[in-house]
Amino acid sequence: MATESTSSTTDTFGFELIHKLSASQINKKEDVLVLLVHWHLVKNGFKCLGSGDAKTIGPSEEGSELLPEGWSQELNYSLRYIKEAKLYILMAVKSDNDLIFNFLKVESHAVSNVQFPIDTVKALQGPLAVLVPDYEQVLNSLKINLIEPVSTGSGVEVSTQTSESQTNRPRRDPDDDPLRVGPPHRPIGQVMPGHPLGPANPFDIGRDDLDPFRQGRGGMLFDPFSRGPNIHPSPGIGIPGRLPRGSVPPGARFDPFGPLPDDFPHNRRNPPDGDHFPPPGNYDAYM
Known part of the structure; x- marks a missing residue:
């Protein structure tokens, strides 16, 4: 029976010449x-243009079946190839x-990429x-994993992955960002038109502390000296003799430190555990 043509993965014709x-x-x-x-x-029809990783083909460059001089002198390998006027770069x-x-x-x-043990x-x-x-397995792996993915277009496309991740990113309201620094982009106490939460309710303060996934209401903002909701333009009452007026911004979450003066309008006359002694230097703010 006549010998049939050997498959491309086991036909080693030409390797001995290139090796010599x-x-x-x-x-x-x-x-x-x-x-x-x-x-x-x-x-498989590729011709070598020489060493390097230049992304353009020079007018005087011609492909060759031979490797360029000095191709094995560097620590890593970088070779340029051409096939059907298309440029390819091989790196090892x-x-x-x-x-x-x-x-x-x-x-x-x-x-595309492929990996072989040096041994x-x-x-x-x-x-x-x-x-x-095991050259037959090596050649078969080169065909399936290195050449075909690039020639058929099934290889990983780097630029496509980057552009899709940027263009398909959904837009969102900048005021919904919990890490935003600075004032909101809309007036305090209002929500954007069409917002699913509807108009802000001043008596809904602290709702987000109970439900962190519910946005647009504000956290635990209150004036400890006020009997009503802290929706007013007042700069804050301060603490006479200790903190000037305006030191505590309206809506700040602030706990007074130390006992308040007797003449302070909201002083608590019957504090809990009123029989305890204050610590030394109680009135020293830097204690």
């Missing part, structure tokens, strides 16, 4: 993996005991079966 031409630049196992990936790209980075390949199609920003390579010189005994 690049033998003087192969110094470590990572070089063999990069050479294998380069050869597989060439078999060592991570612990693995070598990670990233393949970028510049036009669509589609990215996949068993020798630096010899036939492919000696260099990489």
Whole structure:
């Protein structure tokens, strides 16, 4: 029976020639993996434009089936390829005991990647079966995980993910932000037209302290010396002889410190535990 054509993943035609031409630049196992990936790209119609990561094609640049001089001298690998007038960039980075390949199609920003243990390579010189005994699995992984996702458009598109996350973000009322600093964008005691909570109720003070998910009513804002709701333009009564008028803003959550003067209008005549002695320096504000 006649021998049928070997599949693209097991046909190693051309690798021996490229390996011999690049033998003087192969110094470590990572070089063999990069050479294998380069050869597989060439078999699939890609041509190498040289080293680097430039995103444009120069007018004098022409693709080649050979690797450029010095391609294995850097710590990481960066090679540019062209196919059907489209630019691609191959990058290989060592991570612990693995070598990670990233393949970028510049036009669509589609990215694919694949990772191989460096110990996949068993020798630096010899036939492919000696260099990489499991080369069939490596080539099959390159086809499925590195080349096809980029060529078919199923790779991760970096720019698309960023733009969608920004454009599809829902808008919300800036006054509903619990971390907002500064005065609200609408008058105090009012809500925006059409707000589901309706008009603000001055007697609804403190409702948000009981239900933090209920927005638009305000927290526990009150005047401890006032018998009514704290909705007035008064700058605050202060504490005579201790705090000047206006020191406690209207609506501030403030607990008076120390006993109040006897002539203070809202002084409590019968405080709880009235038989206790005040601590030394009770009237010292810096105690």
